Amino acid sequence: MDTAAPAAKPAYAELTRLQLQIYRFRHFASMAYWDRSSMMPPKGNEARAAALAELEAHIHRLLTDRRQKDALAAAEQEPLDELERANVREIRREWRAATALPESLVQEQLLASARCEHAWRTQRKANDWAGFLPNVREVMRLAREEARLLSESSGLSRYDAMLDRYEPGMTSAELDRLFGDLKSWLPALAAKAKQKQARENRVDPTGPFPASKQREVSLAVVKLLGFDFDAGRLDESAHPFNGGVPEDIRMTTRYLESTCIDSLMSTIHETGHARYEQNLPREWLGQPVGRARSSAIHESMSLAFEMQLARSRAFVGLLAPLLARTYGSHPAFEADNLHRLFTRVKGDNLIRVAADECTYPLHVILRYEIERPLIEGEIECEDIPALWDAKMRDYLDLDTRGNFENGCMQDVHWSEGLVGYFPTYTLGAMYAAQWFAAIRRANPDLDQRVAAGDPSPAFDWIRANIWSQARRWETPELARRASGEALNPAHFRHHLETRYLS
């Protein structure tokens, strides 16, 4: 891949050259977004925004350049090997999405979502749905236009065309099947787990926890989880995220002095994302086939680290002495107690990002069931609050009437026109459970190994089956090769039953 293609494939060679150029410009965009969130002083914002708009427009021009189109069409006729064909498939997919949207729409969307998101920051705190409504209506009008154009170009339904950008190949028919299954057993499971936990004793750690000590713990845990600090950094930002490029990953976390657990779990979650990027195959870097498979697979990596590994009793046994050593001995840091804290089901939680793994999928399903008809034009933005309230009552037995701040205005996604992304969180949770089922089948002694301080069997499996595969296969094929079957929600159910009901 990284050597010159043989003379028999001149179009493919040209295509990879053009892609490499795009990759290099994206390097600066990634770094600039990371810098903006973690380093940039406030007065730098305007110049950064103008520079990013110029760069993004340039990248869009490269993506839709005539040479790209011609090389792509010609390369598809050349005698390519399997990996090259996979690369062309991914380039075609990206090219189709990029050319479907006129630059004027992209610019309008950027403006409308910037305006909506900026106002949302204060409107949310003010519980101001009426103020938010006209802004989000405009964002959704443009998102519908985007969906219409993507649908025309792909032949998918409008929502499926939006979903396809994050989760290629996934459809709402498949989501209905998967989420329908979840809905049939998850609410009862969560209720039962809550009931069971009501009888348990739990000791909460008492803060404040200085940021400097949390940083120490984070660095130690991130190292234990195998992050390569020679090829990346851990910094701080208001919202934890992964940025940078696979050769140089910039992940962030945040330290709230009131809690020492939330930020640690955020850091572990981001480490899962980060190690995926750091371990993408070096020889394919710069080509679409070398990128992470999809949003759901990415989330399956972060949740494999956070939910499957870090909240397991074996791993908690490693964290407990580290926390006690850093913050001082306290009954809260006793391993069994810590494990109870890490696996606590909080049924009264209105907020998705603070939800436990039992109730989290219900928050996602609710959003999916609103954004799909919204983008298809079956409902309007005005209908969101009533639907929200009804579904929160049905799925989580919670009353959100009149509470927009912690109800339908809690997420940033819709302000930014990000439709089709929510489902990938729960697909990720299901994949993570499926991966760990496979890891346990291959390593019956996994928990003993982890308890002894060696999580490498998990990493070795993930490296062989996920990291190293990048976009070589479509997602169902990746899952089959890794675990013997396409996505099967039974593993997620089994995981939750084992952890919460046994």
Add this chain to the structure above:
Amino acid sequence: MDTAAPAAKPAYAELTRLQLQIYRFRHFASMAYWDRSSMMPPKGNEARAAALAELEAHIHRLLTDRRQKDALAAAEQEPLDELERANVREIRREWRAATALPESLVQEQLLASARCEHAWRTQRKANDWAGFLPNVREVMRLAREEARLLSESSGLSRYDAMLDRYEPGMTSAELDRLFGDLKSWLPALAAKAKQKQARENRVDPTGPFPASKQREVSLAVVKLLGFDFDAGRLDESAHPFNGGVPEDIRMTTRYLESTCIDSLMSTIHETGHARYEQNLPREWLGQPVGRARSSAIHESMSLAFEMQLARSRAFVGLLAPLLARTYGSHPAFEADNLHRLFTRVKGDNLIRVAADECTYPLHVILRYEIERPLIEGEIECEDIPALWDAKMRDYLDLDTRGNFENGCMQDVHWSEGLVGYFPTYTLGAMYAAQWFAAIRRANPDLDQRVAAGDPSPAFDWIRANIWSQARRWETPELARRASGEALNPAHFRHHLETRYLS
């Protein structure tokens, strides 16, 4: 400037649009260089280098684009105001330099200087002149080719054409006159100062000085000097420098635990550079006329802060209690003693960057007298060591024979083909003295104001006369408008005599 140009100047409007585009791409280059030196982990280097090469090539294409040439020629015929004419003058200057060099030469130079500089890092420590010679010979061969092409395009001599990129309008004839004057009195002045200081008592502070405390002191002093932390950052790197963009300045320093003075002076020096950039007129940003005037004027800002202001007895009176408070009371931190340390003439110093302000110009003149005939083809790289030794003996009475490490291999400049830059250091020192002579004429109470904690009269003068003028005037005109005359080395002489001999 920032509003649309009237319809009568369509070419000028197009020209400023193209320049703004270049400005925005340069934003990423500046940030990426800063990041590389202060943030980037080692394994990020290869991807960063490839991305930067792609970006620099893109910027070069934009600079030399046919549309640029056409808009420039047409704009020169339009009814421009004085500021617009200044902008066009600067665009024409940059365009001429950019188009004079074929991209193949630029690429060859990048490769040769990267190779030479990389090897130099170890060759210097090994005192390996023989190993260094073939590399630097190749770099200089390409620099001569560059000088030849720049000379053809500008009509200047070869060395003057190189000099012109850093110090537009400056010539070797003028340098010979200025440096000839310095050489006639500076060695004697330095010797006399050394003699005088031999009778003084001096107490050195005793370390180690933890980096965290040095950081505290640096932040306090940088704030006192007016740096806007909402529009910039202070970080750390192996070599202190200024990066970023005027809207968001990234300056760096370094903290050596063995000394608390060197890093503080580096920080103050960089603050002088940084405030120039931070205070360039906002309404001209994005256009060449809005950039800092030249390398010498930039250096005059850093030296105005470091040499003129910070090493004055009045300012030392502000630093002394801060140092004593941070590091603990010590006789070294008594103000008069500190001032003696800050103005110590160390005549036995082989190293330019560690030289005091009396002997520093002699280090620069020596380099100028070698690099000028070298680039004109009058001497060869093989001749450098003998010339170096002879001039070190003549100007500084020091023996460097056989000592390449701390002799002619000590600087990075020639490894990188940077010829014509050295003189700007000493031009900067002379300008800084000239500015402070004007500041003192306008503010006879300057020292009292500074001693009372208020250096604002100096900043106000600099803002009105230098920062706000950007590239509006050619350098001699800038100096005349600011101080009533073009560069006059008598001010530098007067400054040194007052500080070191009175």
